[in-house]
């Protein structure tokens with residue numbers, strides 16, 4: 001049986017940089033907090049916590065004083081930076097440059113537009129950390145739509161400036177653009193900005209090709225990962241025999257029966273070492289089984 005890891009799966013540069021910054025700070029010693037999970041992967045969070053990183057929520061962040069806090073790749077709204085300033089918190093800013101650029105563009109669009117006539121609309125997941133950071137650029141006024149079902153939230157008599165969370169599907173974004181075009185009122189302007197990160201989008205054809213070449217696929221990803229969901233759904237379109245697992249203990253060896261090739265792939269938040277652990281465990285199981293036969 002062939003067991004193969006997708007060479008294109010694993011951390012994107014935004015996550016690699018955030019983890020490197022955390023490791024560098026931890027090596028210097030002293031306390032380091034991270035606001036939210038550094039990556040949507042519980043196993044990698046556990047690894048870094050063992051090295052001393054302390055994950056905190058916004059409530060705990062607000063009560064901290066004179067500490068060092070790392071901001072992860074998803075970014076934060078301006079209120080977080082303001083709070084840090086007030087409480088003497090040193091920020092280690094690991095916001096991904098792609099997200100930073102999107103934040104700047106949304107802020108610019110918000111400031112340029114007469115807010116009474118122009119709505120900033122963000123296609124993204126309500127409550128997702130990146131989306132909260134984006135909404136914060138508009139003083140909380142942006143309309144967030146999760147799907148075409150949310151279009152009723154938009155006032156089509158106003159000008160619309162549409163942006164996207166970086167990890168959404170391009171196909172679904174384009175579909176929303178077409179639906180807005182159909183409804184926008186005469187005399188109103190509609191401007192859309194495809195702000196989807198190509199670290200995710202460019203992986204789709206490669207990961208789909210990988211998934212189509214194996215009899216069975218294990219997709220390794222944290223359940224909270226947005227890009228994990230996008231990539232998993234794309235793979236499932238070409239291979240129904242695919243299973244999402246977040247850890248090795250979710251491996252179901254009975255699925256290996258009658259299979260000639262197993263593929264292992266994952267999200268931009270999936271560590272390579274975890275995919276390698278999955279591969280080793282499958283290979284050990286095959287070896288044990290062969291020895292018994």
Ligand code: SF4
Nearest residue numbers: 012014073096098197
């Ligand atoms: S997916 Fe793109 S935007 Fe998100 S952290 Fe990675 S590189 Fe940055």
